[in-house]
Amino acid sequence: MKVTKFISILALGICLVTASPLHPRQAPVGKWDIVGDSEVAAMHIVLASYKDIYIIDKVEANKIKQAKGNPAISAVYDIETNQVTPLDLTTDTFCSAGSFFANGTLFHGGGAESGLGYNPGYQSVRFITPTDPNPDWTEIPDGMTTSRWYPAMATLPNGNVLVMGGSLKGTGKNNDAFNNPTYEIWSAGGAPQPQPVQFPFLVEVMPYNLYPFVHVMPNFDNKQIIFVFANTQGILYDIETYTVISKIPVIPDGVRSYPLTGNSVLLPLKPSLNYKPTIMICGGNTEMEITSPAIASCGRIDPTEANAQWEMDNFGGTGRVMPDSVLLPNAQVLYVNGAGTGFAGYHRGPKDNPLYLNDNPTLTPFIYDPETKEWNTNLAPSTVPRMYHSVATLVSDGRVFVAGSNPQPNVELGTKFPTEYRVEMFTPPYLQTGLARPVINSVAGFTTLNTQRVQVTYQQTVEVKVTKGQTNSFITAAIIHHGFVTHSQSFSRKYVLLKVISAQYDPDNSNNLTLNLEMPPNPTILPPGPSYLYILDNGIPATYSVALTLTLDTT
The missing domain is CATH 2.60.40.10 (Immunoglobulins)
Structure with a gap:
C-alpha cells in the first residue's frame, strides 16, 4: 500500500516595525542585460501574454512604420525573440491610459493633438484583444464626449473600466481652463459615450491632479470603493452611491503626482491579513524647479482604517522623481528608473544645447520588503538613464522588462538623454541563487x-x-x-x-x-x-x- 505524504504550507504575514533599516550586501546583486530594440519609444506598455508586450508611444518618427507608411506608434515586442511587429493606429495616443475589461479586451483612451498623418486622440477610445488570432487595434476617434489628456483608469469589480480626470489639452501642469474634473465608466460591448460624472475632488487638488492614483479597495460586500490620490491628498469614494466615504490626511514632504511625479502601489494582499489594503506612495518633488531634489520619502497607509495615518520612511535613502515600481513574485517591490532632481517634462531649448527639466538619473534599483520594511539598496546599477517616459513590468519568467525614456518632444538621438530604444531585462536576486526553480x-x-x-x-x-x-x-x-x-x-x-x-x-x-x-x-x-x-x-x-x-x- 502506498502512503501519501503531505507538506505543510504557511501563509506569509506582515510584521509591522517602525524603522526602515538598510542592510547593504558586500557585493551588488541583480543583473542588467540589454536584450533588444523596442523600435517604438516605450511610453506605455502592457504585458499582453506570457511572451508579448504591447508598446504604445505618442506620435513621433519612430524607427518602424505601419503598413500604410506612417511612423508606428504601437507595436508588439516578443520577449522570447526580441522582435518587434508594428500595430496600426490612426489617433495620437500621447499621455493616454489603459485597463482591461473582464472579457480580456484592453481598453485604451485619451491622447493629444494630430500630426504625422495621425488624427487627434483627445476623445479617442481604442480596443485590442490579445487572445484574438491576429490582434490589432480598433478605434472610435470621438468615442468620449469629453477630451482627456493624462487620465487615470481602473478595472472595476464588475468588469467595467473607470476613466477618471485629465485635462482638455496638453499642459505643463493643470489649470482651471483645461481641468476635466469628471469620470466615466465604460463596459465591454455597452452603450458608447457614457456620460461624465462630476468629481469635485479633482478641483480641490488643483493644479497637481493629472494621472491621479486610483486603487480599488478590497471588501467582502462587493462594493465598488476606490482610493483616489492626487497632489498631497486622498479620499475613499463609493462609485455606486457617488459618496466620499472619508478623507485621508495630507502626506508629508511634498507633492506626489504629475509633474512632480511620485509612485503609488497597492502592496501585496494576503489572506492571512484578511486582504488588508496598504497603499505605499514614494518619491515626487516639492516644486517645479529644475534643481529641486526629489523627495526621499515614502508613506504607507491603510485608507480603509478609521483615523488612518501615514507611516513614513526614507525611500531607502535616495530621492526619486518619476520612479517605476514592480511587484515581484516574492511579494517584494522593485523600484527602478527616475531622476534625482527636477520634474516631468520635455527639455527646453535646441537639441544641441538642451536644458533638461530632470537630471541626475537614479540608475541603481532598490528592493523593498513590505513585511520587514527593509530596503535592499546594494543592487547592480543600470547603465541606461531612464527618466521621463520610462516604463517597467514583471514578465512571466520572473525577470523585469525595462524600456523607454524620451525627455524631448520628438525623436532625438546623439544628445545627453536621447530617445531611448534599448530594452533591458533586470534579473532580480532571487534568480541568482543557483538553486533549481520549480x-x-x-x-x-x-x-x-x-x-x-x-x-x-x-x-x-x-x-x-x-x-x-x-x-x-x-x-x-x-x-x-x-x-x-x-x-x-x-x-x-x-x-x-x-x-x-x-x-x-x-x-x-x-x-x-x-x-x-x-x-x-x-x-x-x-x-x-x-x-x-x-x-x-x-x-x-x-x-x-x-x-x-x-x-x-x-x-
Whole structure:
C-alpha cells in the first residue's frame, strides 16, 4: 500500500516595525542585460501574454512604420525573440491610459493633438484583444464626449473600466481652463459615450491632479470603493452611491503626482491579513524647479482604517522623481528608473544645447520588503538613464522588462538623454541563487500552458501540479494582474497571495506535488480578466507563470 505524504504550507504575514533599516550586501546583486530594440519609444506598455508586450508611444518618427507608411506608434515586442511587429493606429495616443475589461479586451483612451498623418486622440477610445488570432487595434476617434489628456483608469469589480480626470489639452501642469474634473465608466460591448460624472475632488487638488492614483479597495460586500490620490491628498469614494466615504490626511514632504511625479502601489494582499489594503506612495518633488531634489520619502497607509495615518520612511535613502515600481513574485517591490532632481517634462531649448527639466538619473534599483520594511539598496546599477517616459513590468519568467525614456518632444538621438530604444531585462536576486526553480506542469487539468488562458472563478479551488525546485521545499503561490504601465503608474495592478489548501506528494516521485490553491474570494480583491499565476519554492519563482482569466461567471 502506498502512503501519501503531505507538506505543510504557511501563509506569509506582515510584521509591522517602525524603522526602515538598510542592510547593504558586500557585493551588488541583480543583473542588467540589454536584450533588444523596442523600435517604438516605450511610453506605455502592457504585458499582453506570457511572451508579448504591447508598446504604445505618442506620435513621433519612430524607427518602424505601419503598413500604410506612417511612423508606428504601437507595436508588439516578443520577449522570447526580441522582435518587434508594428500595430496600426490612426489617433495620437500621447499621455493616454489603459485597463482591461473582464472579457480580456484592453481598453485604451485619451491622447493629444494630430500630426504625422495621425488624427487627434483627445476623445479617442481604442480596443485590442490579445487572445484574438491576429490582434490589432480598433478605434472610435470621438468615442468620449469629453477630451482627456493624462487620465487615470481602473478595472472595476464588475468588469467595467473607470476613466477618471485629465485635462482638455496638453499642459505643463493643470489649470482651471483645461481641468476635466469628471469620470466615466465604460463596459465591454455597452452603450458608447457614457456620460461624465462630476468629481469635485479633482478641483480641490488643483493644479497637481493629472494621472491621479486610483486603487480599488478590497471588501467582502462587493462594493465598488476606490482610493483616489492626487497632489498631497486622498479620499475613499463609493462609485455606486457617488459618496466620499472619508478623507485621508495630507502626506508629508511634498507633492506626489504629475509633474512632480511620485509612485503609488497597492502592496501585496494576503489572506492571512484578511486582504488588508496598504497603499505605499514614494518619491515626487516639492516644486517645479529644475534643481529641486526629489523627495526621499515614502508613506504607507491603510485608507480603509478609521483615523488612518501615514507611516513614513526614507525611500531607502535616495530621492526619486518619476520612479517605476514592480511587484515581484516574492511579494517584494522593485523600484527602478527616475531622476534625482527636477520634474516631468520635455527639455527646453535646441537639441544641441538642451536644458533638461530632470537630471541626475537614479540608475541603481532598490528592493523593498513590505513585511520587514527593509530596503535592499546594494543592487547592480543600470547603465541606461531612464527618466521621463520610462516604463517597467514583471514578465512571466520572473525577470523585469525595462524600456523607454524620451525627455524631448520628438525623436532625438546623439544628445545627453536621447530617445531611448534599448530594452533591458533586470534579473532580480532571487534568480541568482543557483538553486533549481520549480516548474508548473498543469493548471486545472490543462497540461499545455500559455497557448490559451486558463479560466478560473473566484473562490474556486484549483489543482496545480508542480515539480518542486529544492529538497526542503517551501511552496507559496500568488496571482498578479500586472496592469497598464505609464508615467510611474500601473493602472489596475494587484498582487494577491493565494491560500494553499493542500500540497500532496506524488507517491511515485517525491519531487512532484499536487497543490490545491484557493482563488481570491471576490473581484474587489483582484480584478476580473487576465492575470498570471506564480508558484515559488523558497521565494524562487517557477520557470514561467501561467496565464489565467478570472471570470465573473460562477455557473
